[in-house]
Amino acid sequence: MSSIFVSVGQCGNQLAKTLIDQLLLNQINQNSYLYDNYDGKFHFVNLDSESKVIKNLYASHKQNLRIENLINTKCGRGSNWASGYTGLKKDGSLKIIEKSLESIRKESERCDFLLSFIVMHSLSGGTGSGCGSKLIEQLRDEFGWKKLIMTQSVAPFRAGELPLQHYNNLLCMSHLQEYADFISLHQNDDVLDILNKISLESSRPSNTSVTSKTGLLPFNSTKLIKKSNLNDDTYASVTLNDMNSYIVKSILSAINPVDNISLKSQSFGLELLELQKFLCPNFNLKIVEIYNVNSLNVTKTIYEKNNPLVKRLFSRVPKYKANSNEYYTSLNSLFVARGMQDFNEYKSEYVLGQLLNESDLMQKTLNPVKWNPFSMDFWTSKNSLSDSEKVKMNSLTLVTNRNKCCEYLRDVLEKSMLKYSVKAYVHWYEKFNIDKEFFENSFEKIRFTIDSYDQMTQ
Template identity: 30%
Template sequence: MSAVFLHVGQCGNQIGKAFWKKTLQDKAVHEGHTFIHPDGKQRSVHVDSEPKVVQKACKGLKIRDGNIVSGKRGRGTNWALGYHGLKKSGEDHILEDTANQVRKEIERCDMYSGCIMMHSLTGGTGSGLGSRLCEAMREEYPMNHLISCTVAPCLTGESPLQNYNALLTLSYLQRNTDCVVLTYNDDVLGKLQRKMESVSFDAMNTSIASALGGVFLPTDTMTPKRWSIPANRYHDTKKYQFGSIGNVGNVVIARGDSTETFYPQMTQGLEKKFRKSFNTVSWNPFPLDIWTAKTNSIGPKDTASITVASNSESIVEYLETVYERSRVKFAAKAYLHWYNKYGVTNEDFEEAFGVVEDIIQNYKSAFS
């Protein structure tokens, strides 16, 4: 089975570059052809509203001709402009061209399993065009999985539109994707600042790519019959103190397990300790799954790593922040004309508020 990767906007492409550098080093990836075609080309499509960033991010990668799609003008950190496009300027071709290249990549798959999209939660292209592409992929391929790997900006971000953009994007992801893997820039930055004096964007992108690679790259053992994904399907890489945050489900992936001892140790006693430390809900009979791989391609040679993907209530804090800040601005009618100008109505905002509020309430009820 094969997956197609879709990298959207500056954030999606920069993380994608770091991700593919690690992916191309994984021997199992080349042997299995899940992510790479037998001819050596990546099963990926890269899109941005401006050519400079996407061309730089794709340099050195094994991307098929035509799978880099770009426009000539940015989307001004505006979800509405990213979603509806610049039809008067003749740049509405980006959506059509991207969909066409994705279709061609899917047709090259021997058995297409689904799409993994990497993008920003708030950038104009990553959020707006990303939402539109999710919608289009769901309509065109309703039976195949669709996973969004999205990055939330720092809460003290510079854009006055970031909470509006996040609100609208989250509502579209909830309606159209099967799973959302959410990474917080604040957490990535905090983690790196404890290790180095000056943190670069490259370092942050590499850190995020390593976490995603830890989850998505091939493993030697999998037990999917025990993996449970609840209705809201949000997983995050937020750092928190285990035991203080409730979890619906978790998957632990150990890489570099050359002696093949991690899985037996987990099943012989460590699993109970992991369950307790994760503070899992009582109603899920299988809240923890364990995957292993002999090699660790996401880190230096001859090293080991453990990646944890957790569906936890920590998401509620971020969702409530986005909801409340957007509500305050919406009540004051702040910046709404920027969205109305490109086709987003007040009713669209109200619908988004309703979807995000439902996510919050569903998570709270899951842990009550």
């Protein structure tokens, strides 16, 4: 079974580049034709309103991409969801969506059996959010509900990156709630905090310091990144590549073939279907988070009583609600343990035993709902990912559906409603026929999602 990766906008295509780099480092991932075709070309369709990122992507990986699957126009979307969704008069999004759909149709015919679409995009940009929303809507109309639509959605910093970001987030998330089957939410604030913790754990020397009264750190020499809330005066420089790499490794660690769902070491690509069935059985509750930790393969690890990655993983997972000592509540959680492929005596029971020894810590941290007796599951895989130096790593990944997403949704809802109440920036949407009814429907969908999580996690 195969999946088609659809990258939309600058953020989505930067993730696509990092994803291809990782896939080329890990040829074992291609055993099931989950990612590539018989001719070595990946099942990728890449679109952006501007050509720069698309051209750079093709220049780096022209041997793995079909040039007809790289689609762009000549005009950006001005970081406006409405201009990406309904299109500009001269060079609208409808044209780029039509071309993208045609490429997706042709790519689907090359698949042995198409299982899902994985859409990578940002929630705040005009192309990623607007064109992404329109494309997901069209994919649902074109392929119906027989194919999974799974998104890897990147949320901006809450402090604000763009003046229209709260409207964009609101409109895009309401669309995802209506048309997608599975929403993997990657919040920039959380990713940054995790990478800062990793930097401190590895004791890397700091090469930058806070230089602004606003608490911002230099980012890629030209951009700024928000200082995390860690109680430490030393911070390493976190680049955009670092953030993309962490997100992509987390995605691959979650969806790559595992031994539990394979037959004679041959995966049929059912991992995505099982992920969706276990984590998102309720259509209204489908926003998940992914956390990942890695360590070098060490011979002692498999024989230790406890899995050392468990404590490292939970040290990075946000546990408490904002400004509170109350734990978040999880609906379903999946652990994916990878590694130990160098051991002839490898057995998944060893790894599962290590994980189950930490069940008390898992229960306390994840705080599962009491009404679900099977709120956790465990997958194992003998094979793991390689790092940039092709060194095999043990890894432990947590994919969890819990009410932490409600904090993000409430923040988006409150700030967008506040702006809307005074008609701030509304004219930028009205000029593209996004009227009052459209906004009110989006407000209602987000409220309903929050209420659904509150009711199921009480």
